[in-house]
Amino acid sequence: MIETLTFDVTVVGAGPAGLAAALEADAQGAKTLLIEREARLGGILKQCIHDGFGLVRFGEKLSGPEYAERFMEQLPKSKVTVFTLSFVSKIEREDGVNILTLVTRDGIRLIRTRSLVLATGCRERTSRQIGVHGRHCAGVFTAGTAQYYTNILGKLPTKRCVILGSGDIGLIMARRLTLEGAKVVGVFEAKPTPSGLTRNISQCLWDFDIPLHTSKTVTRVFGEARMSAVEIASVDDCMCPVAGTEEIIPCDALILSVGLIPENELAESIGVPIDPKTKGALVDERNETLVSGVFACGNALHVNDLVDYVSESGETAGKHAAHPLPIQRNLVPVECDASLLYVVPQRLNQNTEDTERVFFFRSSADLDNATLTVTRNGQTLFSKKYAHLRPPEMERLSVHLKSDQLAGAEPVCFHLEGSRNE
Amino acid sequence: MNDTIHMEQAVEIVCIVCPNGCRILCKPSGDGASFSGYRCKRGIEYATAELTRPMRSLTTSVKTVFPDSPVVSVRTDGEIEKSRIREVAFALGRIMIDRRLKTGDVVAENICNTGVNVICTSDRLVHPY
Numbered sequence: 261m262i263e264t265l266t267f268d269v270t271v272v273g274a275g276p277a278g279l280a281a282a283l284e285a286d287a288q289g290a291k292t293l294l295i296e297r298e299a300r301l302g303g304i305l306k307q308c309i310h311d312g313f314g315l316v317r318f319g320e321k322l323s324g325p326e327y328a329e330r331f332m333e334q335l336p337k338s339k340v341t342v343f344t345l346s347f348v349s350k351i352e353r354e355d356g357v358n359i360l361t362l363v364t365r366d367g368i369r370l371i372r373t374r375s376l377v378l379a380t381g382c383r384e385r386t387s388r389q390i391g392v393h394g395r396h397c398a399g400v401f402t403a404g405t406a407q408y409y410t411n412i413l414g415k416l417p418t419k420r421c422v423i424l425g426s427g428d429i430g431l432i433m434a435r436r437l438t439l440e441g442a443k444v445v446g447v448f449e450a451k452p453t454p455s456g457l458t459r460n461i462s463q464c465l466w467d468f469d470i471p472l473h474t475s476k477t478v479t480r481v482f483g484e485a486r487m488s489a490v491e492i493a494s495v496d497d498c499m500c501p502v503a504g505t506e507e508i509i510p511c512d513a514l515i516l517s518v519g520l521i522p523e524n525e526l527a528e529s530i531g532v533p534i535d536p537k538t539k540g541a542l543v544d545e546r547n548e549t550l551v552s553g554v555f556a557c558g559n560a561l562h563v564n565d566l567v568d569y570v571s572e573s574g575e576t577a578g579k580h581a582a583h584p585l586p587i588q589r590n591l592v593p594v595e596c597d598a599s600l601l602y603v604v605p606q607r608l609n610q611n612t613e614d615t616e617r618v619f620f621f622r623s624s625a626d627l628d629n630a631t632l633t634v635t636r637n638g639q640t641l642f643s644k645k646y647a648h649l650r651p652p653e654m655e656r657l658s659v660h661l662k663s664d665q666l667a668g669a670e671p672v673c674f675h676l677e678g679s680r681n682e
Numbered sequence: 683m684n685d686t687i688h689m690e691q692a693v694e695i696v697c698i699v700c701p702n703g704c705r706i707l708c709k710p711s712g713d714g715a716s717f718s719g720y721r722c723k724r725g726i727e728y729a730t731a732e733l734t735r736p737m738r739s740l741t742t743s744v745k746t747v748f749p750d751s752p753v754v755s756v757r758t759d760g761e762i763e764k765s766r767i768r769e770v771a772f773a774l775g776r777i778m779i780d781r782r783l784k785t786g787d788v789v790a791e792n793i794c795n796t797g798v799n800v801i802c803t804s805d806r807l808v809h810p811y
């Protein structure tokens with residue numbers, strides 16, 4: 261007989277989003293379960309030992325583990341049930357109730373839960389997803405794997421490496437590996453502009469004299485058992501390597517920081533519609549997906565650059581998962597044109613008492629003196645000016661929108677205008 | 683401490699104090715510098731320090747004797763001179779932790795005579811989460 265447990269709210273994933281969601285659902289009085297597949301809570305923050313976490317939320321520069329512990333410390337004082345070393349292998353829906361099959365150390369368990377919060381984080385793009393060709397030799401690591409080796413296992417994965425991609429984890433690892441005695445030959449970015457935060461380029465690369473080469477990519481990998489070199493080439497406007505620009509760089513590792521993709525295997529298994537722009541679930545401002553009773557938050561929803569916003573997103577999901585709407589939702593679509601990479605949430609509730617709606621968006625180009633306008637039926641609902649907008653830097657925006665401003669089915673449209681900063 | 687700014691040409695400094703990452707333009711002005719592009723006064727303080735005595739906090743890991751956590755994360759509890767980052771990181775490479783320290787416990791006092799302590803930033807040695 262398989263044991264069945266019943267909860268009001270079940271949160272999958274105990275990283276920063278899941279921790280915040282579970283604590284908030286509990287604070288709202290819901291009987292809450294938090295499920296984590298690893299032995300320790302904290303998710304990716306466990307290995308993010310650099311500081312800068314919590315500036316928005318706590319006004320302090322904390323390391324990743326310290327930030328996670330601020331939430332973990334509250335768990336013993338809460339009524340949240342925590343299962344570690346537990347893996348959700350299947351979700352089924354039965355009359356609007358979610359039934360989870362959970363693989364634990366004690367065997368299989370079934371969880372019946374009214375609300376489900378997916379806080380499953382994101383995954384790194386791998387070499388096979390960006391078309392790096394050549395030998396299948398050892399030495400290709402994602403930046404997160406190199407970070408795990410260095411910061412958790414205490415093993416240096418390289419003595420001399422090339423970093424491909426200028427995402428934040430790649431920049432952080434350039435500094436980290438340098439501090440541990442490795443030689444970072446350079447950071448290579450196929451795009452004409454770096455994808456990490458400006459402050460990380462400054463404090464991780466310039467502080468350590470690590471060069472950044474834009475419009476260049478890795479075209480081949482050499483080596484038998486272990487990598488011996490990579491081939492770098494310049495790319496043209498279409499991101500295609502230019503013949504004759506190839507250069508061989510001896511190294512024992514290629515570290516990839518080429519983007520993160522929300523993890524949505526569980527969400528897709530129960531038919532949660534995904535936004536092709538964010539690659540996370542489509543949600544309303546309560547972080548409820550288009551499948552009622554299923555919520556998404558954190559990097560599973562869209563890839564964030566600040567953990568503080570991940571926690572906020574978890575709290576939003578946890579709060580509303582604890583108080584499901586008693587009525588059918590009437591949702592208005594939120595759309596953005598090509599001037600934005602994306603906007604979250606992608607739906608707004610017409611019938612809700614809250615008038616404050618929090619949006620997260622990214623511009624699609626570097627803009628100076630930009631103006632964001634939010635319109636509906638050709639009428640401006642809201643506008644805001646920004647001195648600078650950069651695609652790597654996500655913006656948080658709080659707008660008061662009353663229900664009567666959202667009557668009807670027409671979409672709410674986001675648009676940016678500004679001078680392009682080349 | 684010599685905190686007089688001597689600059690001959692304008693430089694742009696990216697503030698690392700908060701996620702805004704303001705790009706601060708510093709121009710020679712009289713005996714010092716004038717600043718623009720900052721969004722708060724911490725930007726002026728940061729840019730002034732960058733032009734005189736750049737300071738950084740250091741985060742790294744230190745070896746332990748415990749097989750369950752072969753390394754533990756640490757950071758300086760204040761800022762040290764940027765020019766001494768590598769020296770302090772190297773000194774921490776020679777430390778071996780043999781006590782189950784918790785977050786905030788001091789790993790090394792007044793490291794390399796910088797006046798700051800190095801503290802443990804994780805509870806992984808004491809909590810079986």
